[in-house]
Amino acid sequence: MRKKIDIDEVTLSKLKLLAAFENNNVKGLVEEAVSRFVAEKEKQIFYDLNQEEKEDLGLLLLMQQADSSDFVSREAVMDILDEE
Secondary structure: OOOOOOOOHHHHHHHHHHHHHOOOOHHHHHHHHHHHHHHHHHHHHHHOOOHHHHHHHHHHHHHHHOOOOOOOOHHHHHHHHHHO
16 A cells, blocks of 8 residues: 655655665665554553453454354253353
């Protein structure tokens, strides 16, 4: 996806200098910076969750990995629940 952003001249000059030192271009440098920022924010959001919210997120991730073509009858589920 291509997006245009406005960057002031001072910041752009600094980005060009950093890109030269990193042997990269400005676009690559900005993409890397944004990716790191997003990853850090994701980690921070996860660490700020309470235990119940972490369990809910874990359950959601497990449910997304489940095979949706598998079918279990209502009776089988009720039997399992009755065992406990």
